Amino acid sequence: MRFVGANSREAMRQVREALGDEALILANRRVEQGVEILAMAESGTPQPEAPARPATSTASATPRQAQGASTQVGTVQPGAMSPGATSPGQDPAQAFEAMSARLLEEMRDMRALLTRGQGPAGEQETCRDALARQLEEAGFAAALAAELVSTLPEELALDGAANDQVQAWLQRQLVQRLHALGNEGEFLDHAGIVALIGPTGVGKTTTTAKLAARYVKRHGTRPVALVTTDSFRIGAHEQLRIYSRLLDVPMYALNADQPVSDLLERMRGKSWVIIDTVGMSQRDQRVIEQVSHLRGASTPVRLVLMLNAASQPETLEEVVVRYRQATQAAGAELTDCIITKQDEAGRLGPVLDIILRHGLRLLFVSHGQRVPEDMSLAAPDSLVHLALSQRRPVRGAGSRQAAAPAATRQYGLLSQGRRVAVILRELRRRLVGFEHLEAGWDLLGLPPSVQQQRLDALCAKPSPLHPLGVMWSERAKVAGEAWAMPDVALDHDGAWSALPWLQHRQPPGLQARLAAARAQGASLHLLRGLPDAEAGAWLEREGLAWCSLVRGGQRVVYAGEKQPLAALAGLGEPMAQRDSRYRGAPCRLHLARLPVTLALKGSGRRGDELTAQAWLGELRDGENDQLLARRFWLAPARLGNDLEPLLVTQLQSDALPQLARRAWQQLTPAELGEVRADLRLLLAGGLATVALQLDLVEDDSARDLRAELLGLAGGRQRRRDSALLGALVQLFLIRDAIRQLGFGERETG
Incomplete structure (x- = not known):
């Protein structure tokens, strides 16, 4: 069956709906309408439970594909294949001839798709196979080629090796691994x-x-x-x-x-x-x-x-x-x-x-x-570009690698070392404070007294970034644990610091914590729940920006009446829609705003009401528009309508507590040796912050980094924050093993 979608995700969705999750992908290519996939059920016939639906919609297919859609396996209409089935007024012989021509054309297309890019054994050449062959034709060893193509992001695997994005990815991977002199x-x-x-x-x-x-x-x-x-x-x-x-x-x-x-x-x-x-x-x-x-x-x-x-x-x-x-x-x-x-x-x-x-x-x-x-x-860029342009056919895959001296058998370990070096270099470049998180990890295995001393020194250092703001976590223990989620600092670009702030090391009282953050330069505060009257008055006096994520039952004054925010959800003025991610999947955030007034907690005096803006948000599935969740925020009206990016940031941090809990469970003393609880929490919070942030970012280098990390953890895992978290733990463990074996210079690159 042939499927055509606007992009790879849409085409794969059609495949799953028609043939199920076990469908075999026979071929894929870029076409004028988007991406075309040729697939079949694992058993060789469409699954009985698959819904009978056209594999290609008339709107997205070419005229010839639209005409021939009824000839595809599993989508044939009753009588459509019968020579006697003709439209009213049409000569049966002409109808049969036209149908035969369409069938012949479809069969030719299918044969071309099946044979295009086949290897010597007649097997279909995948995008990864084509890239590996391209690297070997350019003179790179089969082992290096295998290492590189194993990290190809799944988002690009369906695009074909000739696609510009795939070639740009390949160029970036080689450039990142080529350690060159920066300047004379x-x-x-x-x-x-x-x-x-x-x-x-x-x-x-x-x-x-x-x-x-x-x-x-x-x-x-x-x-x-x-x-x-x-x-x-x-x-x-x-x-x-x-x-x-x-x-x-x-x-x-x-x-x-x-x-x-x-x-x-x-x-x-x-x-x-x-x-x-x-x-x-x-x-x-x-x-x-x-x-x-x-x-x-x-x-x-x-x-x-x-x-x-x-x-x-x-x-x-x-x-x-x-x-x-x-x-x-x-x-x-x-x-x-x-x-x-x-x-x-x-x-x-x-x-x-x-x-x-x-x-x-x-x-x-x-x-x-x-x-x-x-x-x-x-110049790594120009050298790699020149190397990829100089190609010659190779007789057999891996023949040159097989002829290499036996000394290259240690390549697997060196390869892991270089891979770790590339990932660590990119993490340090992208994430503020990642070096401090590494320094925290290096305390593992030390005597508890030394851990305490060095952890105190690490936490006493000024923040690795000049924070624009802070994402304050709930002042309550994470469900099922005896600790509370650390707070996370934000830089001026909205990036999250990889080194979190432990709650028990901060001064008591919200106003005192806000003032301490203010002393470091923070002028923006994303709160969980409304501030108390004292802290709210201080925020207003200082003229600082803040907003609070609240529950739907939070009561506000609207049109002279006190009402819960959930009851006002349909009354807000619609604002822009924003793409986001929710629980590891793409979604759309629909925002609306509503002017309200409210009294801060602990304020019983009249005249203490705050003129505020209520933000009402609906999270909907990015594919089927199904409602996933509702969120509510309150912020001072003086801040205007520029809060949308901050609301998305705070929404995205919802997953941090449970992700930190998962990290805490992986950082067990049985695996890492004796470790203080506060150091364990610092590492768990930092790893969760890094994993979630990597899952949220959409640029090319972030996509490459995700693929590198997931490949390091073994297998082709789906893009999920939990999978990235496990890969980060694996990264540090491999780094430690390489250093212990004396290959530290390979890792640091």
């Missing part, structure tokens, strides 16, 4: 000794001259010196000496078996020294000795590995593995690299694949012999 200053403005290492003929001497020229341009000739240890190649010294004369900087020669410390006295006063080492095969046992000599000085030496972009993938793999082993054996660390001879490479993908899988930081890219013009700072 990070490398050239730090004094010290730099040594370029790598196999013979990789371009170390030319790159030495290019780097020296860049340094001279920034800092002049006085602080820099060149050193060569290459006494094997004929004319190697002379080549570098010519560059030193052109740059007007001194050059020193050092035997390959001499330690760098032998030259330190002669190079006194030079703050930046670059060493052109002798080229050695990655299989040469003297590589360890070479690195040891470079390390044999009191001044640390920064090692940079040269990678020839024109080399075979297997050779590049072996170079990185062997040189890293050599540096580790010598007590050093190799994390930086430079790509050379990019202009000679048929594809850029293989060398980028090596850098990505081994977590190296890419500094520069060399693409010619001119000094210093033919070298540029690594």
